[in-house]
Amino acid sequence: MMKKLIVIGAGMATGRALEHLFEIAPDEWEVTLFNAEPRGNYNRIMLSPVLSGEKTYEEIVIHDDAWYADNRVTCRFGEKVAAIDRAARTVTAENGDVLAYDKLLIGTGSSPFIIPLPGHDLDGVIAYRDLEDTNRMIETSATPGARAVVIGGGLLGLEAAAGLRLRGMEVTVIHIASHLMERQLDAAAGYLLRKALIHRGIDIRCSANSRQILGENGKVRALELDTGEEIPCDLLVMAVGIRPNVQLAKEAGLAVGRAIHVDDRMVTSDPDVLAVGECVEHDGALFGLVAPLYDQAKVVAATLAEQEAAFRQKEVSTKLKVTGCDLFSAGDFADGETREDIVYRDPARGVYKRLVIENDRLIGAVMYGDTADGNWFFGLIKDGSDISGMRDTLIFGPNFQGGASADPLQAVAALPPEAEICGCNGICKGTIVKAIEGGAHDLGAVRAQTKASGSCGTCTGLVEQVLAVTLGDDFQMPTAQPVCKCTDLTHEDVRRLIKAKELKSQPAVWQELGWKTKDGCHVCRPALNFYLLADWPLDYQDDPQSRFINERKHANIQKDGTFSVVPRMWGGITTPDELRAIADAADKYAVPTVKVTGGQRIDLLGVKSEDLPAIWADLNAAGLVSGHAYSKGLRTVKTCVGTDHCRFGTQDSTGLGIKLEKALWGSWTPHKVKLAVSGCPRNCAEATCKDVGVVCVDSGYEVSVGGAAGMDVKETQPLGKATTEQEAIDLTIAFVQLYRENAKYLDRPYKWIAKVGLDWVRERVVDDLENRQALIDRFAVSQSVYQKDPWAAHVAERAESYQPLTMLPKEAAE
Amino acid sequence: MTDWIDIGPLDAIAPRGARVLRTEIGCIAVFRTAEDEVFAIDNTCPHKGGPLAEGIVHGHSVTCPLHNWVFDLRTGLAQGADSGSVATYPVRVHEGRLLADPARLVKRDAA
Numbered sequence: 001m002m003k004k005l006i007v008i009g010a011g012m013a014t015g016r017a018l019e020h021l022f023e024i025a026p027d028e029w030e031v032t033l034f035n036a037e038p039r040g041n042y043n044r045i046m047l048s049p050v051l052s053g054e055k056t057y058e059e060i061v062i063h064d065d066a067w068y069a070d071n072r073v074t075c076r077f078g079e080k081v082a083a084i085d086r087a088a089r090t091v092t093a094e095n096g097d098v099l100a101y102d103k104l105l106i107g108t109g110s111s112p113f114i115i116p117l118p119g120h121d122l123d124g125v126i127a128y129r130d131l132e133d134t135n136r137m138i139e140t141s142a143t144p145g146a147r148a149v150v151i152g153g154g155l156l157g158l159e160a161a162a163g164l165r166l167r168g169m170e171v172t173v174i175h176i177a178s179h180l181m182e183r184q185l186d187a188a189a190g191y192l193l194r195k196a197l198i199h200r201g202i203d204i205r206c207s208a209n210s211r212q213i214l215g216e217n218g219k220v221r222a223l224e225l226d227t228g229e230e231i232p233c234d235l236l237v238m239a240v241g242i243r244p245n246v247q248l249a250k251e252a253g254l255a256v257g258r259a260i261h262v263d264d265r266m267v268t269s270d271p272d273v274l275a276v277g278e279c280v281e282h283d284g285a286l287f288g289l290v291a292p293l294y295d296q297a298k299v300v301a302a303t304l305a306e307q308e309a310a311f312r313q314k315e316v317s318t319k320l321k322v323t324g325c326d327l328f329s330a331g332d333f334a335d336g337e338t339r340e341d342i343v344y345r346d347p348a349r350g351v352y353k354r355l356v357i358e359n360d361r362l363i364g365a366v367m368y369g370d371t372a373d374g375n376w377f378f379g380l381i382k383d384g385s386d387i388s389g390m391r392d393t394l395i396f397g398p399n400f401q402g403g404a405s406a407d408p409l410q411a412v413a414a415l416p417p418e419a420e421i422c423g424c425n426g427i428c429k430g431t432i433v434k435a436i437e438g439g440a441h442d443l444g445a446v447r448a449q450t451k452a453s454g455s456c457g458t459c460t461g462l463v464e465q466v467l468a469v470t471l472g473d474d475f476q477m478p479t480a481q482p483v484c485k486c487t488d489l490t491h492e493d494v495r496r497l498i499k500a501k502e503l504k505s506q507p508a509v510w511q512e513l514g515w516k517t518k519d520g521c522h523v524c525r526p527a528l529n530f531y532l533l534a535d536w537p538l539d540y541q542d543d544p545q546s547r548f549i550n551e552r553k554h555a556n557i558q559k560d561g562t563f564s565v566v567p568r569m570w571g572g573i574t575t576p577d578e579l580r581a582i583a584d585a586a587d588k589y590a591v592p593t594v595k596v597t598g599g600q601r602i603d604l605l606g607v608k609s610e611d612l613p614a615i616w617a618d619l620n621a622a623g624l625v626s627g628h629a630y631s632k633g634l635r636t637v638k639t640c641v642g643t644d645h646c647r648f649g650t651q652d653s654t655g656l657g658i659k660l661e662k663a664l665w666g667s668w669t670p671h672k673v674k675l676a677v678s679g680c681p682r683n684c685a686e687a688t689c690k691d692v693g694v695v696c697v698d699s700g701y702e703v704s705v706g707g708a709a710g711m712d713v714k715e716t717q718p719l720g721k722a723t724t725e726q727e728a729i730d731l732t733i734a735f736v737q738l739y740r741e742n743a744k745y746l747d748r749p750y751k752w753i754a755k756v757g758l759d760w761v762r763e764r765v766v767d768d769l770e771n772r773q774a775l776i777d778r779f780a781v782s783q784s785v786y787q788k789d790p791w792a793a794h795v796a797e798r799a800e801s802y803q804p805l806t807m808l809p810k811e812a813a814e
Numbered sequence: 815m816t817d818w819i820d821i822g823p824l825d826a827i828a829p830r831g832a833r834v835l836r837t838e839i840g841c842i843a844v845f846r847t848a849e850d851e852v853f854a855i856d857n858t859c860p861h862k863g864g865p866l867a868e869g870i871v872h873g874h875s876v877t878c879p880l881h882n883w884v885f886d887l888r889t890g891l892a893q894g895a896d897s898g899s900v901a902t903y904p905v906r907v908h909e910g911r912l913l914a915d916p917a918r919l920v921k922r923d924a925a
Contacts, residue, residue: 519830519848522870522877522884545830549868549879557879561865611870805833805844805912806822 002030005304006091006101008081008248009034013277013293014107015041015062020301022071029304031073032099037130038078040068045290045424047134048322049165084252086270103272103304106249106260110242110278110288115151119213124220125236128160129191133237140235141167148172149223149233150209153180155320157239158197162322164237165202172203172231174223177275179206184318184329188345189352189368196325196350199759242288244279264310265295265303276300282311289316290424298426318377319371326367328332328374331381332356333364344395350759353395360388373397375462379419381792412465421466422452422459429466436470443467484523486515491527491744499529505537506532506546520546527745530668534740537782550630551801554790555560555612563612564605564630566680567619568665571639571657571677572600581622589615599636599674601627613799616791625789632746633668634675634692634736637661638686640680642696642732649679651696656725657685660694661731666787669780670743670752673736688716691749692732701728706758714750717758720766734765734775741778818906818913823852825910832867832876837919842903842913843867844878845887852912853887854903861898 005021007014010033021029033040041063049055068075076093083092090100112127114120124140126133137160140146146169150161153175165171173180179190180197194204209226213236222230225648244259255261255269259281266274278287278294287293295311295330302309317330334355344353349369356364361384365377376398387394398414417430427450435449446463447454453463467475478481489497494513503509506528510520520528525546532540544552554565567582582602586594593605607615616626629635637660640646642653657677664675676687677694687693689707693716696702700723704716719735722728735749738761743752753761764771794802827846829834834857835842842855845868853874857867864880870918875893877884884893904915 183904518873521872521875522882525870525872545828545871550871553868557865557868559862559880561863561868609865800826801828801831801833804836804841806835 003028003102004100005029005031005103005105006099007031007033007105007107008039008091008109009277009279010039010041010063010075010077011107011109011277012041012044012062012290013297014105016294016297017107017276017300017797018071018073019106020298022133024301024307025305031071032077033068033073033075033077034081034093035075035077036080037132038678039131040064040075040077042131045128047128047131048159048163050131051134051137052166053163062282081248083271084248086252086254086273086346087781088625089272094662101272103274105300105304106268106273106275106279107277108248111243112238113241114238115210115211115239115240117213119215119220120216121234122213124234125213125220125238128156128237128239129242136396137164137235137237138167142571143234143391146234147172147232148235149174149231150237150239151223152237152241153177153204153206154239154241155181155318157237158193158320159322160237160239161202161324162197164235165200169235170203171201172205172208173197174208174225174231174234175206176203176209177206180204181320181327181329184366185327185368186333186354187367188343188354189327189366191230191330192350192352192368193320193325199323200579232580235371242278242739244281244286246279246507247789249275249279259286262311264299264420266311267303268299274300274303283313289318291316291426294425315378315382317374319374323344326369326371328365328367328371328377330374330378331364333366339363342391342395350641355395357387357391359388360391362387362394372461372667375421375423375459378423379415384419400717409465409469410489413469421462422450422454424459425451425454427452432463432466433470436467441467441471441474450633483527484521486517486520486524487513489513494528495531495535495742495744498535504532504536505541506543522548526632529545530670530745533786534782537785542786551632553609553612554626554628554630554794555607555617556630558605560606562606562608563609564603564629565612565615565619566597566601566603566627567624568627568661569601570661571637571654573639573654574602575659578622578624581624583617585615585618588618597636599628599629600638601629601636603629610802610804613795613802614626619794620789620792626791628665631668632671632674633666634661634664635672637664637676638690639675640679640684642677646679646684648682649696650698651701651725653677653679653685653694656694656696656701656728659725662785663729663733664736666789667736667740667783668786669736670745671741671748673749675732689713690716692716692719692735694732696727699723701725703728703731703735705761706753708748708750710748712750717753719758730772730776731765733779734772735761737775737779737782738764740782741775817916818908821905821912821914823910824852824871824907824912826912827852829869831910832869832871834865834867835914835919841865841867842919843876844905844914847874847887849872850907852880852905852907854905854914855885855887855890856900858900859883859885860892860900861896866900 043060043062046060080094081091082094090098092098094233112129126136148164148169148171150157150173153173161171161173179187180193211224211226214222220236222232246256246259249260250256256541260275260279262268262275262280262282266276277293299311320327339356339358342355351369354366362380399611415429419429421429431450432452440449453460460725483491503512509528529543533542549557555565570693589611591604595603597603637657639654639657642649673691675692676685676690678685678687679696687695689709693704694701702721703719705719707716708714720731724789739749831849831913832843832845835844842854843857845853857865859878861883862880864878866876868879869876874887875884883896890900892898906913
């Protein structure tokens with residue numbers, strides 16, 4: 001007969017415990033699972049990406065209905081347990097049901113701590129703990145002009161603040177200590193973090209005390225500080241800490257201190273009752289991070305299965321899940337007489353690292369801006385390694401130890417099997433290697449089998465490196481992978497070497513950079529062709545045979561082998577004459593579909609290859625030129641009507657759109673480039689999801705970059721403000737040229753910016769006026785060669801190549 | 815002995831390029847490599863019917879423009895992980911002219 005297990009709480013700890021239990025003792029337990037939240041187990045630490053819009057709730061669900069059904073778990077979600085009767089070994093549900101258990105597992109977690117300030121019960125004052133809180137924050141952020149105050153400058157508070165800011169709210173963080181995340185960071189790293197958050201538009205107040213929360217009609221209106229200052233808000237998020245939920249356990253007479261007492265086997269003072277997660281106290285310690293919780297879950301499962309296991313407290317490390325703020329902290333970094341510091345600062349790059357050493361052992365590490373070596377340092381701390389031999393180069397990380405190899409793969413290759421790769425799930429290198437050798441040959445498969453990198457995801461790069469080390473040539477690194485099989489060099493390497501060695505032709509590249517194939521392939525040739533023409537517009541001869549068919553034939557190929565033709569309509573403006581010419585062409589060439597594109601142009605779909613030169617000639621005759629709708633180049637500049645017709649429009653957005661399109665058309669870029677100009681913040685031209693978006697405001701023009709609405713949807717980030725139209729055009733051109741000169745082929749601007757950092761871009765395009773002008777000048781040189789209508793050129797010179805070679809006469813074949 | 819027929823000048827095809835030859839049995843793609851070798855294969859990719867003459871030519875291979883299947887121009891066999899093939903046809907260059915074997919380019923009777 002199956003034994004009965006009742007679990008109270010369906011969080012990450014109990015969920016993991018059940019997974020282990022079903023693995024090691026299948027079909028032994030009949031499980032009933034209570035949860036106060038009306039849902040099952042989800043990845044709570046990923047609520048921040050849900051808040052910021054980078055993930056959906058569905059993506060963070062750990063166990064779906066099918067999982068519970070497959071494992072025959074009786075789910076009682078949305079139900080609390082009213083009482084535990086240890087003598088009778090039963091629990092009583094809220095509705096009065098009495099259920100018997102053989103073993104009881106308590107995983108009631110914790111509740112956010114709400115400071116009992118006057119006004120804390122007003123509507124709009126919330127904690128940041130579960131999906132309801134997250135949804136409430138998302139809802140409020142949808143109100144235009146909504147403001148938020150976050151009390152608490154710790155991990156959770158800052159993630160909440162960053163998420164709300166990304167959703168467009170004005171956010172102020174109130175923090176009682178003198179620097180942010182004071183439990184994890186020292187003052188210097190806290191300063192850099194503060195600077196980065198202020199740069200994102202978040203208002204940060206440190207050493208600030210709250211006095212009361214002010215309301216109006218029962219709703220929160222503002223936070224009053226003890227200085228008397230009032231900070232208006234529509235939402236007040238308290239993220240000041242958590243308290244273990246122990247009420248139920250206390251009432252049941254279990255031993256409870258700050259939380260439920262458990263021994264090394266996670267058993268409470270009652271041998272039939274176990275506890276796990278944030279509600280337990282082990283050897284005087286409480287637990288809030290996921291790594292120790294998962295360790296406990298393993299022990300719980302083993303105890304239930306009557307196997308030997310013991311929970312041991314370990315060092316933990318912290319990372320902040322705010323995209324773009326790289327921060328790592330582990331161990332103890334308080335000052336002390338016997339302790340020594342090694343500090344590395346690079347103010348220009350915003351990098352700070354501090355190592356704390358005691359008795360030749362690393363005991364603490366704080367890093368900001370470059371956290372790539374975080375796990376390596378964390379390993380040294382946990383293992384208590386003697387670092388005296390590498391003290392001189394310790395701060396530079398594993399690549400500089402023993403022989404100064406710059407290859408990060410060697411460092412990973414050198415890790416012992418028991419080195420921990422995934423801190424959240426406690427997965428070591430050996431487990432990952434075993435999974436890879438068992439057939440898990442990509443990140444997804446490794447994640448599915450071992451859970452490594454499946455929680456907070458910050459170790460994804462390391463897992464990929466383990467894949468690369470284990471599989472060798474069979475694995476292509478998603479980052480820093482070679483251009484293609486023709487070379488071992490990355491795109492970035494190739495770009496650098498083309499400039500450094502002044503390589504000005506494809507054969508020169510193949511020869512000098514040791515290409516393994518005679519003349520490349522369909523992957524590298526289009527990239528090389530672009531790099532060469534971008535770097536040497538006056539010297540390099542464009543190679544049509546290294547272009548994808550769309551660019552070679554200046555039309556988009558469709559699934560049936562026909563093509564689509566899109567004439568340029570500057571800024572989306574056209575005339576009756578142009579429309580007549582388009583309609584006539586559509587009739588004459590029997591175009592089956594005429595469609596308005598998302599970029600405000602007209603698309604003639606279904607044109608036969610051999611008709612292309614003729615239809616182009618007709619459109620050219622009406623004054624229309626190629627819209628480059630097929631190109632890795634400037635596509636369209638979308639506009640609204642601005643001051644011409646709109647009662648809200650603040651500037652001539654259509655006119656600026658036309659000027660930008662006339663300046664930029666014909667330029668080739670690493671990927672397609674789309675622009676838009678909106679006449680006011682109502683943003684009718686959808687400028688905030690374009691590669692470059694200009695939003696006109698009363699005081700001028702806000703130029704933002706790095707948006708996208710394709711495979712990924714991204715909102716633009718502000719590049720700079722311009723007071724004149726010319727300045728807006730200059731910023732745009734300089735940005736496009738910087739992108740042309742530096743980005744990897746097929747990276748849209750948002751991907752490129754994510755690699756180099758927006759600050760780096762701003763320094764070159766906005767701050768350094770001399771450099772801005774140099775970029776504009778180089779763009780002009782390129783345009784002098786490439787700003788030509790390719791339709792006209794092909795009609796004049798290459799029309800014949802669009803025709804079949806010859807019609808084979810029937811009689812000749814006889 | 816076959817009487818090869820003239821289907822046009824070699825220069826009608828760009829190096830690493832292709833042109834289509836329309837025949838009774840369908841469209842055939844005639845390729846010219848960087849070294850001026852010529853090959854002829856069916857123009858239609860067996861995967862989703864992509865026009866192979868519009869693909870990028872590299873070495874002795876062409877990549878289909880629709881979904882990047884790669885075919886060896888000498889054998890017509892799909893390369894890499896893909897499996898499938900296209901028919902190949904004899905073509906050659908003589909004194910700057912492209913010559914094709916007409917026997918392979920007409921419909922055959924059931925015999």
